Every structure is written in structure tokens, then in C-alpha cells.
Amino acid sequence: MLQQHLGPFGARVSSAGTRGLASASMTPEAQTLAAAMGVAADESSAHRSRFLTEPMIAPADLVLTMTREHRREVAELAPARLAAVFTVREFARLAADVPDVEILTAADAAGPDAAARVRAATRAVASRRGLVLPPADPSDDDVIDPYRRPWAVYQQSASQLAPALNRVIRTVRAALEGAPSS
Numbered sequence: 001m002l003q004q005h006l007g008p009f010g011a012r013v014s015s016a017g018t019r020g021l022a023s024a025s026m027t028p029e030a031q032t033l034a035a036a037m038g039v040a041a042d043e044s045s046a047h048r049s050r051f052l053t054e055p056m057i058a059p060a061d062l063v064l065t066m067t068r069e070h071r072r073e074v075a076e077l078a079p080a081r082l083a084a085v086f087t088v089r090e091f092a093r094l095a096a097d098v099p100d101v102e103i104l105t106a107a108d109a110a111g112p113d114a115a116a117r118v119r120a121a122t123r124a125v126a127s128r129r130g131l132v133l134p135p136a137d138p139s140d141d142d143v144i145d146p147y148r149r150p151w152a153v154y155q156q157s158a159s160q161l162a163p164a165l166n167r168v169i170r171t172v173r174a175a176l177e178g179a180p181s182s
Contacts, residue, residue: 001037001162005169009176010114016052018065018073020147024049029146029154037162054078061118064088064168066161067142083126084119089160090141092167094128100174107175114176121175 003013026034026047034044057063057078063085065071071090075082086094103121110120135141143161146154 001034001039001165002168003043004039006172006176009173011118011172011176014056015047016050016056018052018070020049020051022049022051027147029151033154033158037158037165052077057081060084061115062086062091062122062168062172064091066145068138069142084122086125087141087143088164088168089143091125091171092164093135093141094132095125095167095171097128097132098124098171100170103171103174104178107178117175117178118172121171125171 002011006013026044031041031044035041052074054077057074058081060081061084063074063081065074065085065087068087068090071085071087074085103124106120106124107117110116143164144153144157146157
């Protein structure tokens with residue numbers, strides 16, 4: 001979903017996990033939900049899992065995880081990148097407090113380079129840590145893992161993930177749309 005919406009702006013989106021099976025395909029349930037979110041069937045069927053490594057994190061302008069535990073594991077793997085690491089729902093919650101004009105202003109101050117603009121937007125969102133009240137239940141920053149669980153849990157996971165991804169897309173687009181075309 002992120003690649004589909006942000007790829008036209010030159011964003012590179014990749015996926016890796018902190019645990020799981022190597023080179024596993026998406027479950028049929030996940031593929032069904034991906035299709036419902038507008039992801040092309042050939043993209044979801046071609047997707048394979050891989051393990052996250054520090055060299056994958058180092059160049060990333062924004063690192064999104066599904067849970068706080070994953071975020072902790074990323075921070076342990078690459079402590080210097082902590083400011084750019086969020087759970088996807090945490091990022092959405094914090095970004096909701098940052099007006100688009102503030103994102104664009106930060107991005108414009110970073111110049112025309114798309115990566116620098118995303119890093120500036122990420123810093124603007126990260127600046128809300130400690131200022132925006134955390135959720136009453138910390139697990140509200142997590143997306144439930146539906147793997148090997150009933151269809152209803154997959155649907156719950158999608159209902160948590162989709163709005164958060166939409167906020168990520170909105171925030172990154174706000175930073176990139178103001179960039180001069182290359």
C-alpha cells in the first residue's frame with residue numbers, strides 16, 4: 001500500500017521482519033486484505049518475507065513497525081536510528097498533531113532532496129513524542145498480529161493498519177509533493 005501511494009513520488013518502500021519464516025509468501029488472508037486495500041494481486045503474491053538487518057535500517061528515512069516490541073528490537077539492532085523508528089500507529093497518532101503546513105515547512109527547509117524532505121517530516125513527527133498524550137492503553141500503538149488466527153483477527157488487524165497507513169501516506173506526501181520534480 002505504501003509503495004503504491006508513495007512510489008510515484010520516488011519513495012522506496014521495503015519490508016522485513018524481526019522474526020518469522022524466511023522467504024515465506026503472504027497468507028491467503030493477508031493477500032485478500034491487501035487486494036481490498038488496492039494492492040495488485042501480482043505484488044502481494046510476489047511478496048516474500050525476509051529478516052531485518054542493520055544495513056537495511058541504516059539508510060532508512062523512516063522505519064515503521066507493527067508493534068512496540070518490534071520497535072524495541074529495531075532500536076536494539078540500530079540504536080542510532082531510534083528517532084526515525086515508530087510503530088505505524090504511533091506515527092499516525094503523532095502525525096495527526098502536525099499540520100500539513102508544518103510538514104511542508106520542515107521539508108522545504110531541508111531542500112529539494114526527497115530523502116532529506118522525508119527525514120525532515122519524520123523529525124517533525126518525532127518532535128511530538130512526549131508532547132502528545134500516549135494512548136490510555138499502550139497496546140493501542142500496536143497492530144495485532146493475525147498470523148495463524150481466525151479471519152476476524154485479520155480483519156481487526158486491517159482495521160488498525162489501514163487508517164495508520166493512510167496517515168503515513170498523507171504525511172510523507174505532504175513532504176514530497178512540495179519537492180521540485182527531478
